Ligand SMILES: Nc1ncnc2c1ncn2[C@@H]1O[C@H](COP(=O)(O)OP(=O)(O)O[C@H]2O[C@H](CO)[C@@H](O)[C@H](O)[C@H]2O)[C@@H](O)[C@H]1O
């Protein structure tokens with residue numbers, strides 16, 4: 001990329017008044033390292049240089065906490081600051097409107113990394129069900145900490161696996177970005193779910209009847225391919241009981257979720273040959289108008305990247321999916337784990 | 339990708355009731371060929387096998403028209419049907435709502451390809467200004483034909499250049515998809531622009547004061563980096579005069595646009611080393627409520643793909659852009675074409 005250095009600039013969040021959406025500007029991001037020489041190499045194994053590996057803790061940005069809390073060399077999970085954050089915890093939150101009517105805000109927020117294993121070659125699907133559950137509980141603990149920070153409205157937890165899903169680091173990790181705004185896609189989801197509730201008197205996710213879209217289920221969760229999946233072989237994991245916020249997850253449910261998540265990740269990896277994917281936790285803003293409570297229901301989305309997107313999707317927001325959800329669900333349902 | 343054959347299925351458009359957006363399902367798409375062995379190879383030159391080259395017309399889906407209209411071997415532009423269409427011109431348009439409340443529609447629509455040159459190695463930026471203008475007029479002519487087809491609400495014109503911008507064919511081409519629905523991103527754009535009009539009494543694009551965001555200008559158009567650019571080095575070309583529909587473009591303006599578009603494409607290609615990009619024409623649905631007319635203004639967007647997107651963008655709709663628009667504009671303004 002061409003150099004466009006602006007070393008003394010703070011990150012900023014700006015509103016595109018044409019599309020009515022927010023964009024984060026973060027000059028520091030262009031300096032972050034990449035494991036990947038070419039985007040086609042999904043899992044390089046340059047373990048010796050990886051700052052996320054055990055023994056390299058000093059190469060990382062400051063730690064927030066580790067699991068177990070009192071562990072030294074033998075940690076299982078570390079939650080750390082992102083060394084190249086998209087938003088900055090040191091800024092004051094400020095909104096501004098320019099003379100020309102342009103809306104901008106300071107790039108305040110928190111951007112953290114969750115290292116999911118001390119071992120470089122371990123993927124999330126290689127962890128045991130209870131270890132996956134512990135990763136979920138680490139997300140929860142950090143979300144609860146962020147809830148106590150002023151001006152944080154929404155926390156997005158996400159995982160990039162593989163270069164073409166955006167990952168620049170191959171060591172298994174997730175990220176969390178805490179924002180002073182409610183992102184447009186989140187507002188749109190909340191509004192859409194409330195609309196369904198108004199029309200039917202039911203929560204759209206409680207009301208789902210998976211039938212031929214079902215993949216697997218556990219005591220507290222179901223996994224399915226959504227009716228209008230954006231991506232081929234997309235998977236959702238939905239809590240059976242109505243719950244607006246991911247961080248309402250208790251220990252028992254986290255453990256149960258760990259088992260189901262491991263299972264569908266393994267199935268996807270076997271069937272689709274370890275594809276690049278994103279894992280996203282769709283939850284609610286910390287403070288929601290009480291009128292949203294009966295209709296908002298958190299869920300987890302796994303989006304494999306089997307083909308890229310092109311100009312049509314960018315322009316229209318409509319995705320083109322070559323695989324019918326019923327077919328994808330049948331294939332994933334039938335994968336046998338040896 | 340895993341095989342999920344469903345040979346006798348028609349394409350279908352389904353509504354995701356959670357996110358309130360439409361998704362196209364198109365089994366045929368998974369069978370389309372690809373020029374690219376790996377996503378990292380931006381411009382392979384397998385000319386001998388390319389169906390878009392002069393002399394290979396018989397390998398293509400049916401032609402709709404060519405430019406010049408009466409040319410035989412010496413055509414300059416061909417507009418043809420897409421051999422692997424995402425939507426089908428043979429289906430009836432039908433909406434349905436299932437017993438479970440799921441909304442779907444038949445996958446009716448038109449999916450065409452515009453071959454922009456008979457020569458494999460010519461990029462759009464290699465064409466002369468008037469040739470680029472002729473491509474714009476070919477888009478216009480096809481949009482006008484589609485306007486006369488029943489049930490077509492919106493036409494998206496887009497170009498994918500380079501594998502990581504989604505292109506599967508390297509020969510210079512664009513595509514047009516005519517849809518029986520107004521895509522969500524288009525409605526959102528129209529609503530957002532109308533909101534600005536309500537608040538200020540002005541069209542948001544007529545009212546733009548490019549200042550430090552300006553790149554270049556011509557008699558009828560300006561090019562700039564938008565204030566809240568989604569992509570690093572993103573470029574917009576905006577008609578100076580208020581105009582809701584791209585297909586209002588006349589011959590003189592098309593020629594003028596050809597010159598400015600060629601210039602910014604050349605600058606981008608020189609500065610950023612022929613990056614993958616999408617070119618998008620953002621226009622209005624054929625029929626818009628008259629209340630939208632004073633606020634909707636078509637424009638052209640060029641979105642280079644210098645880095646991929648990850649889970650955060652997919653989940654939130656917020657993009658992270660490492661380059662401030664003022665810096666990108668200055669760099670692009672200063673590129674010297676030899
Ligand atoms: N002989 C022939 N005659 C007629 N047409 C022919 C043909 N051979 C190939 N085609 C068509 O030519 C088109 C070339 O299009 P592009 O290279 O711009 O990207 P494509 O549509 O494949 O997918 C990209 O764009 C779409 C839409 O944005 C995304 O869904 C997708 O992920 C991304 O890779 C294809 O649509 C193909 O079907």
Ligand SMILES: Nc1ncnc2c1ncn2[C@@H]1O[C@H](COP(=O)(O)OP(=O)(O)O[C@H]2O[C@H](CO)[C@@H](O)[C@H](O)[C@H]2O)[C@@H](O)[C@H]1O
Nearest residue numbers: 051060061082083084160166167168169646647648649650
């Ligand atoms: N020593 C260290 N200590 C602490 N942190 C370190 C570190 N070394 C690197 N990091 C951070 O680790 C993170 C690794 O994240 P990922 O590999 O998931 O993708 P990344 O955030 O780079 O970008 C992807 O995800 C984002 C968000 O979706 C997209 O904007 C982008 O295009 C896509 O490539 C990076 O954010 C990096 O800043």
